Amino acid sequence: MNDVSDGSAEDQHYRGEDWYADDLGATRFVRCTFSDVDFSEVTSSGAIFDQCTFHGSRFNASTHTHSAFIACDFQRTNFFDVTFEGCKMSGSVFTDCILRPIKVLGGQWRGVTLRGINLSKLDLSGLDLREADLSLADLSGTVLRGAQLDAANLREAKLSGADLRGASLDRVDLTAARLRRTKLDVAGAVLLAEQFGADVDAS
Template sequence: MAERKYGEPAPETHTTIRSADWDSEDLSGQNHERVAFVNVDMTEASSRGAVFHECTFSGVRFNASVHSDTAFTNCTFKRCSFFDAAFTGCKFVGSVFDDCSFDLLKVEGGDWSFVGLPGADLHSASFRDVRMREADLTGARGAGVTLRGVDLSGASLHSADLSRGDLRGSDLSSLDPRVVKLKDAVIDIPQAVTIATLLGLQVRSD
């Protein structure tokens, strides 16, 4: 079970929405706080500027949904499916994901700092220009993942598999190359210098 930073418990919910059919619904502008969404179908739903704060999503299908400038702050996601979902400029600060699937997930911009994704299968997911400061990616299965221009400063990456991933432009200062799988990953020259330095090597131009 994924845990929040410092072991804080998940927020208690006050209302429940169960087995609702929100397929293709426009959720723009909606505001939900401490709501439990159970087995809700949000396939191909869309949102812009919606707010979900301290909500719990259990068995929710976000498949092929599209979200822009929407906040999912300090939320809990359990056994949710994000197949081909797209999040642009969204905020997931403090949210935790447990036993979710992320096939073909696309994230562009936004703030995912302090998220909990330990052990997550991210092999076909794409994160571009996203803030993921102090995110928990311990043991993440990200062979083939795209992490382009991602701020991973302070992130927990112990035992993560980033082999064959595209990591160019991302902050890898918190990465320990001795405990992260990086075989065939694509990096840029500044990142190569960072990794060499983390390994205790001296990089010289002469």
């Protein structure tokens, strides 16, 4: 069980602790490090993790509502069956993490680094992924309908069977991604054609 009594902690290092099923509420953590901490079935509502580092931690089956993980560093962290509702992940980096299956209901994941992460078959509809690094990520069968992908890096991302209809794709190089049976709306198809050098006549 966590021992944050006043609702905030700064520059703390938590090692091997069991926070199973704790209610973190709106606790604020700043520049804290969590090594092998068990967050399984934890709940949070309005919690803030600011510039925190997570090594080998487990968030399995936890639920987070309108919480923020700002500029956090996740390494070898397991998010199996996590629910993120309206959460902010801006600037966070995920390395060797398990991120499926997860449930994402809106939120802002702007500028996240998900390089090489398996995100296949997730429903990321309407998610703000502007300026995200999705290079080498597996987005096969992923639903990105209405997502904001402006300026996202999709270099060598697997988009086989992905649904990009209604997604905003300003400054996205679709030619650098691996497309196969990728679903695009008219605007996306025109963008792709133009990037391949076609002169599209919309008249």
